[in-house]
Amino acid sequence: MATLCETVGRFVDGELGTEEAEAFRQHIPDCDTCQREMTELLQLKLLLRGQLERDARPAPEPLPPAPIPLFRRRSFVATLSALAASVLVVFGVRQLMPSGPPQDAWLVQRPERLLEARLGYPRADVYRPPASKTMSNNGAVEDLPHAAFAWLEEHDDVHGLAAAYLVRDAPGFAEHALQKLTELKVRSPEVENDRAVALLLAGRHKEALLLLDGVLREHPRHAQALWNRGLVLRELGLPLMAARSFSDVSALGEPGWADEAARKAEELRRATFGRRDRWKVACEAGKSLLDAPPDNLPRGFALQPIARLYFYDAIRAAPNRERVLALLPLAQELDARAGNTVLDAYVHRVAAADFTRRAPLARSYAALSRELPSREDHANFLKALRQSSEEDILLGSLLTPYTSARELDLFSAMARDARDSWFPLLAAETRAKRDLSEGHPKQALKALQDAGKLCPARGLEYRCLSMELLFADLYRQRHMVDDALDHAERGWKQARATNEWRMEEDLLWLLAQLARVVNDGSLTRAYLGEYLERGQGDPDAQRRAHQDLANMAFQELRVDEARREIDAALATGLPLSSSGAFVLADISRLKRAPGDEVHLNRALETARSRLGTGEHAVATHVLGRFFLEQDPERGRALLWHAIEEAEAPELKEDAAARRARAYSYTSLLHDAGRRGDFKAALDLFAKERGTRLPGQCLLAVTADSERTLLLVLSPSGELLGRFDESRRQPLPPRLEGLVPENLLAALRECSRVEVLARPPLHGRAGLLPPGMAWSYLTRTAPPAVQRTGPAVHLVVSGVALPPGSTLKRLNTWTPSFGPDEQPITLSEMEATPSRVLDAMRDATEIDLVAHGVINGTSDSSYLMLAPGPEDPEPELSVPQVRHASLRGAPFVVLAACHAAHTTYSLDTPFSLPAAFIDAGARGVLAATVEIPDLEAAAFFNAVRERIRSGAPPALALRDERMKWREQQRGASWLDNVLLFE
Template identity: 35%
Template sequence: MTEREHEQTAEQLGAFLDGELAEAEAERVRDHLATCAVCQGELHELMQLVALEAPAPVRVVAAVGGEAAAPGQAPAPITSLAEASARRAERAGRGRSRAWVLAPVGLAAAAGMALWLGRDRGDGGGGGGGGTTPTAIALAPARGIEGRLTWGPAAAHRPYQVDRAGAPAGETVPLKVLAALEERGDQHGLGALAVLAGDGKRAAEYLARAAASPEVDSDRALVALAGGDAEGALRLLEGALALERVPNHRPGEYLMSYLAAARWNRALALRDLGLPRAAAAEFAAVAAAGEPGWADEARRRGDELRAADERAAADSARVVAAGPGFVATGAGLTVADAVAQPGLVRMYVYDAVRAAPDAARVRTLRPLAEALDRALGSRMVAHVDAIAGRNFAVRAPLARTYAALVAGTAPADLPRYLAALRRAGEVDLLLGVLLRLDEGRRVRAADLPEYQRLAASTGEPWFELLAAEQTAERARRAGAPSAIEAALGPAFARCQREPVVYRCARVAATLADHYLDGQRLGDARRVLRAGWALARSSADRFGQDLLLPLWANLVSMSDDPGALPLVRSYADEYRLRSADACRGAAWSHDMVAMALTNHLRLGQALRELAALDPACAATDPDLQGAFLRAHLLRRGGADADVAALRAAVATLRTSASPAERAVLDHIEGRLLVERSPREGQALLSAALAAAERMPPSDVLAAKARAYSTSVLVLEAGRTGDFGRALTLLARERRIPVPARCVVGVAVEDERRLAVVRDAAGVDHGVYAEDRTTPTLVSATLVPAELQRPLAGCTTISVLARPPVQGAPDLLPPELAWGYGAMSEQVVTLSPGHLIVHDIEPPAWLGLPRLAGRTVPPTATSLAGAAATPARVLAAMAGVGLVEIDAHGLVNAGDADASHVVLSPGPDGQYALDVAAVRATRLTSAPLVVLAACHAATAAPTLHQAWSLPDAFVHAGARAVIASTDAIPDAAAGAFFADLTGRLASVAPAVALRDARVAWKSTHPGDSWVDRLLLFQ
């Protein structure tokens, strides 16, 4: 282009930006701008002038190379770019000179700071047509958001810079630009600009209306991050990053750019979740793409995250390495260590105080105690001073013996030593010794009562929490899961009030592990969330390492379709933190494969396992890994893989407990049942028989029993042996199989089975392998052709395996049916009728008082503040009919089944929940009517039914009536009065069916009565 043509283009820039050029001229200007850095600079400066001199209320920040108006200075208004161009011409010499000076170092970057809205390509960037008027705006020289936008005009790199005074970051966009985008229907662009402006609410609205795309999802993730929802951001980014996981996919330049943006945003989400290693790895991947500006910033961010985590890990490792020497000598740990790792240092200070041979040694520990008190709000100085004041003529030999015990030399005469400690009243030494007399620093069962008593006498939360941990460990060894929760539940509640660094993370980890064993995912999530927050806020790296694999386990077990990105995140962090690279990688792949399996994406799960580095493939799976592989290899697995798994199972058997051996028999039986049916069924039957001989409270045995039953039932259905399927379902409930009028249902993975035994005792069944998602559509499980044979039945017993147990619409409401073995006769109840009503729920729940209930003179009333969970359960034990009129709540995020809200007791407990009911014994076998919303909602467990109705049946109730739906307060009284009146003359299933039909005859729109279920 000639100098004259260049000058002509430069003179047209103002008209170009105002949209006043004909299309041919505008196209020529665009072509020139693509190659001319000088004109790019001229254009950029023009946009700054408009931005700086725009009329109120628009506020615009200067772009790269520009000059913003001084604070408080109001620039003269300019109404068009042409006017701006004319004003600029008045200072052309200075302006042109500045443009030329900037050209070598910054014009390309400066041009990238302008939002270009050129010709409409047809899709409007977000759905909608539009004209051809180009619009532009200058952006600030630095960005105020950490994340990356994928919307092209705002995707270029600018350094991140925010005001440390805490003012909200945001760029104000001229109304002209917004109007142009509105006219074009570019919802994505409007959303991106709202993100830049810091208007999350408006950004979310625009992006929700934009045409669905990975780019839009990536930008929506920024809105979620700004709102503090890092998990939500990861869910949105899963789709945006899906192409990365397509085998052999090689994205083009455009896809590489938006994938890099999505990875950047994922890194921020991982960081916000407390997963620094995974975040650093994502930033490293962005840096490897080599994008100008973004690569350097990504490298810096990743290095900072990695270095900070390495420092935390090194601090923790250093304290652990120095701890034994510090206990022996009183030297080796510093005040800086106490500040960096206060929980770990506190543990070693307690031991060093015990091992100190004299008061002088104890006093040398005072600076550390002072640092701990400042960091933790503890009473370590008081403890050090108290021990320094003890009579060391008596204590010194006892302390030397303790120091030797810590070093590995047991007392020559342990009973004599313990007796001496008790006589001397050296409580702290006795607590330390009792903790070291069994392997793994566990208190012996015989010593536990004394340990609990001594811990309570100290008044120190540290020791009281440690006693709760020891109690729970003994309960675990004894196979008493309810005792685990009884010990750790109050301890965890105390941690919420009085956080104790290090100890509370261990309490949370042990309690969450217990909940995960029982597949109580909501309860595990509630505990892990609190424990993780404390471990992060206190820089408790040891606690984080305890909790991290539990988080991964939790999300891998969920059937929530959005859980997969969370599994990847926690599993990646675990892998990157693992000292054993191969074991960490194998475990990480297992977690992701488990999640994929739970979502019925079995082919992807197999590919995930195959993606493990061959150098690590020799790592033998643990019990969970073996179960996963048997699940995936039962069909179509290579012979070599099947043989390898059988060898791994054989190895695991050599050191397995009886319950673990039952699980291993199940694993091998599951693997072989379709390859070698006789051998597979024999192993499954052996697992089932062995598990049935073990206590019902043994969680592993319960899983072996439940999972073996599931496979055997489905195999019976697959081979057409419907009678055997019903027999197995009845055996699981420990009842005789009904001779007539019974329905059996089981689902697992893609398989489903429904069996009907009609009024004549003839069996019918449907087996299919057509499930593609874990979502349970219970209304379709018993098809019409199986319902027809039930026409002659007075009542219908339903034997359903979890998760079908408790589904509200398995059979039509016009039938008299229920879960369990239904009686066809009137149920004879024990004397006594208890009505629990007029509850006073805790004010902070915000629940309204329910309408008052009229209590018949023959019934006993338990109402108001007296209707606490403890008093209600006690009153239920001696009556035949119980009605509870109360609110019911269910929160899938924090609990696994519904609970009934009662009046709070002295301990603040207001929830009548599954655990409390299962721990009760209802000796009078009452019929229980739960007139509370959602009271029949069950947890998504697969090895046992976990709901309030099932808990009442487990506790001894003859029958339970409850709803999975909301119950309108205005209708509840009349309906349940009619229902309980009918129970005196007909079978419970008939009473419920007749009450439902009668109510709908006068209230045809009240579908809530269809959700009332009977459990018997």
């Protein structure tokens, strides 16, 4: 393909197409070489044109000799030639570019601009102050200059037309602009910037951020992209990162834009830190209630969610009746917010107490609230409280780091009798945390779900926010990312709305972790950047953020950046966390620094004292991963010890233990590959899987950062392998070219190939050529015994869509039933997730025909089914399928877009096909991309017919695919249909 610099001549001659010409016009202002070459070509064209004109005229009569004038002298000629060349470039480019539409297509003649964003299309990026906005949604839409739009269409100025839509900032115009920009095959920073603006206006902020980050990675000082990134970050609720982006624009010094950017940055910082300061004032006032009456509470104190927590402490610590009654107005304000009189009654109940007995206990409680006493002193205090009648002080004193299971049971019982929903919520939260720490996530989830029915509730916002945070963290640990994100984002919005600053910060941190789990680098960096800006002066916040930024950079193989970030974390002087130590071990493999071993040991020694059992296995793995590079024998021993720890029976459901086991096998596999011991590597694949591997026609593959190991068993059982550790770019979603030709050659004689691909490669398309019959080996345990009885074929199709859905109803699916199959169909409102899961239990064949959707936040796919009373969300998701029991060991056809899409994971395949296999399916057929319903029906039914006729599924898929390719059908999606067995 020709580069832009090689198209100068064709541009000058007018031979380029519209998009190529536009790309060249964007290119020439920054290319001195092209400017010089164009000058020469234009000069030559003008000279030739002049010569032809002179040849056509009669020869002039000769003139008498004359003195040499000034303009013929050498120095003047040189100056004039240079000036002429510059003029010729400008003149030539203007001659070759359209002069412009007949109307003001981009509204540059208006004194004020309608669009807050900045466009990359040069004629639309003229500074004017922003126009006033109406205080409603009924603002007038700027009339469209139809003649100008027609002119742009006629001259194929697609980018200019999109910009003309965008500058009007009117409803619906962003979609028009996005459609136009999608038509442009040429991608430039300016076009990508304007696509991001269209996405921003359409409310697709995360997609816009991804585009803008891509532009800024290549062009860090791109003014328009920096400006628009600030707008996107502001809309995402990240004001301090937005302010930083606007400050970067201001530093560029552009007239008009610089001053407005500086104002925006200042406004964002002032508003954000103003919220923080108001929260701090409220907290200090709340703490002061322990020692003094509420005489100087700030205005609106009762509106802070945390105010109720301080109120309880103040009542328990009040040393006399007067101090208790002084809190009555605050109790009434809090009650008004909650819509009841619970706290009013509480104040009067405590005010009637005998303070000769209560006062000493109240003073001890005040001391307990300021500083945790020793275990012995706390036990003595609880003993005194049990012998008293002051149950509210006992209730407030039971929950400490010393709380035993018996004391937690007592708290739960008292909470149920307290007639105040605050305490059952607190009891459930505490019990869930205890269950989690003891490795019982299911019990923790049930405790939260039972108590969570009390939320949301006015007056209980602080407790409900704590529940949202714990729900999100629990779902994150169970890799239920969609549910985790729902709770985290909902809690974060509520915390921002109520200015619960500390809770907002905790939820922001959790959102960053979830973005990292799904490998969303742009969003991870945005969340962590905001966390860093908020945590200036807090070494722990700086350490946490920098070590996670190092992790993200290393995943993207930006090794130098990863080293800088981990060094910034170490510079805080605090030990790394266990996850930070993991990152340091990885970075050290490619960019070691003196002291890495010391930092690693310090981190793990600090972490081990407070780690759960599964996390202990992770810590052992980290040490093994690090030492494997410098002391291989010691490293291998540690890795095997980590596996042994992780496989303890009591850790069967422990997510950390599962990660430690998977990561340890990863390190051992690549160590064997580096040594060229492919037999040992194959044995490791089998040992990790826990079942025998095929003895021939097998491809086993694993990848870890820069390393890739591939093993092949030929038809004769010959073992071949390849290990590579030179990659410096992340692998693309499709895996064409990953398997080298010499290994492919060994597999071409196979009738079919079984592929054992470890995460994150499992489930990706393109690993083997479409002409091969192959499938992904997915099950990691022996299959359950298939039930006996007649074949049952379940078909779910014609699904009723949820009200308000933007999806279109699919065309009718005509099922193909076998002669001995018992047909069962679910359609319309019957096709709810619960009914489908129930019907799948005994099916031997399943066709699920529905819309497949990728959750843009969690990057996981699900099937959209019908809404029902038992299904608040009409989605069939990976966790739902994984926990099903498919006793009929069915062969499953997922006739849905993106049904085989696999979420980024390093330890367990996370996709609908993998979930069906886990649940007991014998095979799954699904596509990783969008598929057309009518073509998909014909294709999948034809594959089924081949299987019924006795063909193995891999051959049935390959043969039908090749038939369609020969007929030139389904070219855009056929090669993305995968088989899982």
